[in-house]
Amino acid sequence: MNIKEVVDIIGGKLICGESMINTEIERGFASDLMSDVLTLDSDNVLLITGLANLQAIRTAEMSDISCIVFARNKKITKEMMELAKENNIILIECASSVFKTAGKLYKAGIKPVF
């Protein structure tokens, strides 16, 4: 599934990474604990989180995560956007809860990491 489809399915708003809209996503992971995200060794992972700060972007950078969905209506700051752009990370805002967002993507075929 590509990013454009992800945005449509969750009713999200693409904030950063328009040029990467065709990036393919295979698996999803949901967590507000970045140490848990840092234990993953899968590729093409989409992260769903309610943690809207710079560390979420840094964590994605270190873990080779190409796309973060900020659920629960969390807002992406200018600093987060700048860091994401620098590292080619796609950022999406979404008004739904983490549970609902993850449920929709799971139903649409995104696989869990484990």
Add this chain to the structure above:
Amino acid sequence: MHFEYNIEGGDFSKAGFASSQLKKVLKQLITDHKVVKRTVVALYEAEVNVVAHAYLGVVIIDIDTDKIKIQINDKGPGIEDISKAMEEGFSTASEKVREMGFGAGMGLSNIKNNSDDFKITSEVGVGTKLEIIAYLKTI
């Protein structure tokens, strides 16, 4: 190659700067992206630890043909019981650290799991020293 970076305790906006710089360098040098990821994840967790617990720290990186050696030395409260600190789930992190998405007692074990060689020494009231080594396959 030799690099050094300073880390300021409490400054979460810069946590990850050294790891980010290292990642850019390693991506140019190493084709095995798993090695790059393991190494930068280990350093990132270590940086977060310094920001979360210490007053200041220094990251010293030496990249050789056969290995990457990273030392993280901090001035801070030190760790009283290292084996306890290594246990998954044990944490003395503040509420502020938890709000940043860390502080669940996974940092040190994450660092150990992502390094080939891991050493930790600490002196209470002085600081903590970590040494992380990633061995590179020579062609």
